[in-house]
Structures are given as structure tokens and as C-alpha cells.
Amino acid sequence: METKKLNHVQRVILRLFLTGSYENVKRAIVKLKTAEIVEIVSELRHADQMKFLSLLFSVRRAGEVLSELPEELASTLLSEFPDEKIGQMLLRIPPDDAVDLLSYVEENRREKVLSTLSEPDRFSLEKLIIFDEDTAGGLMTTEYIAIRDTMTVEEAVKTIRTKYPELDVYYIYVVDDRGHLVGTLPLNKLVLAEGDAIVKNIHVPDPICISPETPQEEVARIVSNFDLLALPVVDDDHKLLGVVTFDDVIDVVEEEATEDIYLLANLNTEERVFTPVIKSVRLRIGWLFINLLAAMVAAFTVSLFSHTIEQYVALAILMPIVANMGGNAGIQSLTVMVRGLALGELDFSAGWKATLKEVSVGLINGLMNGLIMGIITYFWSRNLILAIVMFFAMVATLIVAGFFGALVPIVLKWLKKDPALGSSIFVTMAADVGGFFIFLGLATILLNLYNVS
């Protein structure tokens, strides 16, 4: 997203802060929205960020701001807060954000933070912590409103006004006498309904609902396809456990996209720009080792033709071009396929059609690039055989690249793996091996046959 500019009020507060007028900052900051405070924090140097947070009047505000900051930064800042203060924050922000915030606290400190809470508060948080953070259970909040199906609209409104005076939800859930979820009552229906209407006659029955184990990408798909504001989470007995709201879904969509991008670049999804060096090394080195193996396979292919290279050193100069082009074209095919699989486009048609398409694109791109490179090779080397070898090698390599670029993600998906997992290493290797083999193999045959140098 683009560079964000602070608005007038934010700039004034920033200036007050930088000139040390902390009392004025305290007074002015109350009017800002959490996201606006986060924007100011992003403009400060690290030493100032902590100071700025300490000016926030309420613990709730500080907790809200912290839970919106990037994970690494939030962790660092939280390490400077006392246990009791963090405990207070956990209570004052929505439960799903509290679980996130707690996960930013160092692992061996979490128990201590939780021990500052009362038994029931602690219990209600721990109920949420048990769920995997990549599932509906990990995303859901337990702050929702449920009413009985037999109430009248008037009773429902009265209940909401008394029990939830700070209502900020848009769906109300309807349960039967055994607490089972039977419907959803969107606020618009409530506004339109007559006061004496019975809830069960105006609610939307049989709402789409999910279990706490539903993976987050599935949650995102449902919310996005059905344009829902919130999705209820129920247990096996159809009792309401919590609600996943659309703002969490936007985060999930971003997270899933990051996962796709990262896997294509052979990165671990945990890594961020400011992950400490040693952790980054640990997260990347495995993929680099695998890539090293793949590169050795490509090098082995070259070694098969060392005799020809000794005779014609021009081959050593030209062969990286073939491999490089193959790699690039292969990654193009691969990326279109991986994203198509992620966005569900391939649900609408068959994998072999897509493979055929990528091979065709490889053929045509190969013909064009091969022609250009053949001509350049001829004028550089004045060796027609070498130029012809280059032309055919380019065509064949780009076909191979397109083929594997399309096939690898389809096969991975069929094996129930992520279609992007390690695929770029494999596709690059296939393009390298194919490219070297075709280029050097053709050269060995043709150059020796016509014996020109």
C-alpha cells in the first residue's frame, strides 16, 4: 500500500510530542482513533515509541494500539511493560485481540501475566488459547449477542439496550431453549421489523456456521463468497462458541497471500522484514540447502559435456542464457498456476488444459527469443551451427519450463500439499537441467558432426 500521510491533527500531536509537550499530547490523543495512533507510532524512532505509548490515558487504548502493531515491534514494546499492566490490557480489549496480544509476550512470561488475572477471567481467555491460531477457533471472538427465538422484537431490543449498551455488532444470533444456534438476526431486519413480531418469524434460519477447527483459508473463502459480516462458530452440539468477524478475514486474506508469495520464493511464512538475523538464517538455510542440491544436479548435467565445452568455450558463455531464460519462463507459468489454484480459478476447468496452454506459450515465446538469440549468436560467433543450436535449445527449454511450471503445482495439489511448496526450486532445476542438456547435447552432436570451431 502507498505511503500514508498523517492528517492535520496527527501532525500537530506528533509535533507536540517531539517538542516535549507531553501534557498537551495526553489531552489531544484521546480524540484519535486507534488506527490513527498506530500511524503516529509508525513515524517515531524506537526510543520514542515506548514513551509515546506511556502517554495513552487508558490501558485499553494501549492494548488496542499494541495489538495493531507489527508483531516484532509489539513484542519489543510489551517486554517493557510490567505483568500486571499487560494483564489489565488483556481484559480490556476484545478476547480475540487479547489472545493475539498474549502471543506477542515471551513464552516463559505468559504464565506470569495470566496469573495476575482473576480465575474466571483467566479461564475465559484460556478457553480461546487452546485453539490453533490458524483456525476459526483462533480467530473468533466470544463477544457476541445471542437472544431467544421466542422473544418479540420489542423484548429483543429492550434486552440489547440493557445488557449490551455498547453494542457494536451487526448480527445478533438466535438460539432455542437448549442454546442451539437456530438463526441470525441482522440488525437491518431488526430495524425494519414491527415491535410485536416474533424473532423466529423474522430471523434468517439455518445460518452458515463453522466448527472451531475450520482452517482459516476456508473461513475466508466462505465470508468472501457469501459476503458475510460475521460467521458463527459452533461446537458438535450446535452450541454457539464464538464469532469470526470480517476484519479478521481481511487479515487472513493478507496472510494467505503472503504465504503464497513466500512459498514461491522459498521462504518460511514466519519471516518478516525485521526478524532477527539468526532467526532469518535458521528459517532460510533449509531451503538454500535444498536449492544447493538442485543446483548440483544442474551442474552434473553440465559435467556430462565437459569434453565439448573444452573444445568450444563459447558454450560456457552461452549456456547461462538458456538456463536463465528457462528459469524465468518457468516461474511465470508456475506463478500463474499457483495464484489460479489459490483463487479457485482452476476449479472451473481442467489441469491438462492449463498445462497445454503453458506449453503452447512456451513454444511461441521460445520461437521468438530463440530467433533473436540465434541471430545474436551468429553475429557474435560467426558460427552458423552454434546459432542453430541456440535457437533450438531456447525453444525446447521454454517448452520444458512451461510444462513443469504448470505440472508441478497441479501434482503438489493432487498430493494434498501446498501448490507453491518448493515448486520454484523444482521448476528452476527442471529448466536448468533441461536447458543445459538440450543446449550442450545438441552442441555435442552438431558441432562434432560438422566439426567447426
Added chain:
Amino acid sequence: METKKLNHVQRVILRLFLTGSYENVKRAIVKLKTAEIVEIVSELRHADQMKFLSLLFSVRRAGEVLSELPEELASTLLSEFPDEKIGQMLLRIPPDDAVDLLSYVEENRREKVLSTLSEPDRFSLEKLIIFDEDTAGGLMTTEYIAIRDTMTVEEAVKTIRTKYPELDVYYIYVVDDRGHLVGTLPLNKLVLAEGDAIVKNIHVPDPICISPETPQEEVARIVSNFDLLALPVVDDDHKLLGVVTFDDVIDVVEEEATEDIYLLANLNTEERVFTPVIKSVRLRIGWLFINLLAAMVAAFTVSLFSHTIEQYVALAILMPIVANMGGNAGIQSLTVMVRGLALGELDFSAGWKATLKEVSVGLINGLMNGLIMGIITYFWSRNLILAIVMFFAMVATLIVAGFFGALVPIVLKWLKKDPALGSSIFVTMAADVGGFFIFLGLATILLNLYNVS
């Protein structure tokens, strides 16, 4: 997202359809939600998809389903509908979806489709078409509810019940006597308020609003940061033009992620899995030509050392390993940076720190991979000098790769370009040129110095 399974009702309808019980399908399909129909369509072969759509009872339903299908498929199916039918669809679905649907119609046919509409209907659609589809104007719907700030809550509810009996929005907009937007009235406030309260006393004043020219990534950032359900679009005079809703924002987030992924793989954002071959070639060939130039620069580097390669053919075998590892490590650094820039993580800290980090990671990964490759090289070639060359070349190349991987996106952003634009070609070239130069250069110096072969 994962493979989706049809639910029971969907499976029954699919079976009825495939066995030709079209009348039963027609009757059952009425109960399905649009997204559920889309899921069934995705399971059908192309020839059947059109037939299935024709069973949809209402034009509105068909329009809704079409506007949710992937663009290529929707275009193909739309080409088989008569102009009048498409015109009818446009009128019966929300205006923002209608604009999208119209964009799926072949360009030279759009005029004809529009001419089937009445003058006012046509005009209201054309008002939306003028906006760039990647801006707030292109995303917004003109279906919103605005009320006067001087109304009482009771009057407001009465107005809504009479004028918008099918209300399905969650924010109501509040305007003053000149039609200027002055506030937002979320439905929850309306539910909680007493009947005689005045709207302007309970609304949320000075709502965040945007102009129709606001780029879509900015819209997504605001909605996501402020957790809004909808964002009003106003003209220079602060008059309400339309509203961008959260469901469009989820699509934008996906689109922006696709853009990041695509730019890193040197793809044009228009491309999809089933883009026709010739169009795909046209969209990819430019990047391949640029890559060809970059590969030639790398090959030129190799050519500087052709004399050394002639003496030691082992160099030709080993050099792709150095280049390949450099390329892979560079893409890792680049991807972390590009995603970090996109998600705003780099707003919180300086670019030089990130560059330093990537260089450090490159150093450590280089030491480890260099050590392994040095040992392998020694046992393969029994040439200690060559093994030492390999070690140092690997270390230096991975440092160069980390440096350019971090720097290129920062520079592109500073130049106000997309940080991913063409960056992978540049980073790979830098790693290749650096790797070849260091590896072959060191080899030329050391191998000739000690004159071992």
C-alpha cells in the same frame, strides 16, 4: 484456498442436472444462495455451464452468478446471451456489480447492450463507468441510504421502512440541508437510541471519507486499519457520491496480493490461468526480452574469463551453482522486502537497517553454503585452490544478493515505482554478474598464481 466440497443440496441439484431433470433443478435452485450456485457451476463442463445458467429462474439471479464467476468464464458465457437479456441483468444487480459485468462484455458490444436501457437507467450506469476501476469511484455502489441530520430516530426508522423496505446496509449516512455528508449512523446506534432522539445528536460526526479518485489500495488500507464496514465517497463539495463496502475491499486485498506475486514473477496483472495463448504471449514476451538482455549481461561477464575456462573446464561446471544460489538468496531477500513494504512493516523502521540485516543473513548463509560447497568441490576435483575459490565466491555472492535484494525495492519505492516492478530480473542479474565475476575472477587470479590444474 482449499478444495471445496458441495453440500448435500448442491450435490442433489448437480445429480438432477446431470440426469436431465431440468424441471426439478429449476424448482430446487431457487433456495440456493448465489455463491452456492457459483460452486455448482464450477463443477460443470463448459458445455453444461450455459445450460445450467439458463435454468436460473430470474434474470437477477443469472446476473448475480455471472458477476461472481472468473472473468474469462463470465465473458464467454455472456457472449451467448442476447443484448436485451444482459441489459436486464445490469438493472437488477447492484450498480457496482453491473459495471463489472458490463466490463466482461466485449468492448464493441457494450454500446449495443446499453442502448437497450432507458435513458435514466443508462445514465446512472454511465456515471459509474467513467471512474477508473482501480479507484474508489470504480468500486463504489450508488445504493446507499442518506437521511437528514434534523430527523428524530423515529422519523428516520419510518423513512427507512417506507423508502427502503429491503434495506441491506449497516451504515446510514447523515446529510445536512445542502446534501453535504456530516455523519454516519451505524444501525447499532439506531437500535440503541430512544425514538425521540435527534439524529445529529447520536450520529458519528466527521466520518472518514474518500474521493472517487482514491486508489483502491488506499481504500483497502483505510477499511482494514479502521475496521470499517463501508467507506463513503464524496465529491470536492463533500456531497455523497457512493459507498465502498467491505466485500469489495476483500477483493481488492486479493487483487493487490496477486499484483505483488505477479510483479515478482515478471507477469502482467491482467493474466489469468485461462488467458488465451496469444494474449499470454503478448503479456509475457516483454519481460522475457528484458530478461534476455539481463542474461546477456551475465553471459558477457563469463566471456571475460573465457581464457581461464578453456584451461579449467571445471569452472564451467561449477559456475551455475554459484549463480543459482545467488539468485535464490537474492529472491528471498527481495520477497521479504516487497511484502514488508506492501503490508506497511517498513513504515516502522529504516530501509538501511533492513539492508544491513539482509547483508548479514547473506554473510552467514554464504559461510555455511560456501563451506559445504568448498568441501564437495575439494573431494570432486582434488584441487584445494578451486575449493577455496568456491568458498569465497559463495560467501561474496550471497552478500551481493542480499544487498541488492534489499536495496532494489527500496530504490524503486523511493522512485515512486512499485517495489516489485522488474526487481527480480535486476536482483537475479546482479547475483549472476556478481557471482560469475567473483568466482571466475578469483579463479583466474588464484589458479594462475598457483598454476594447478
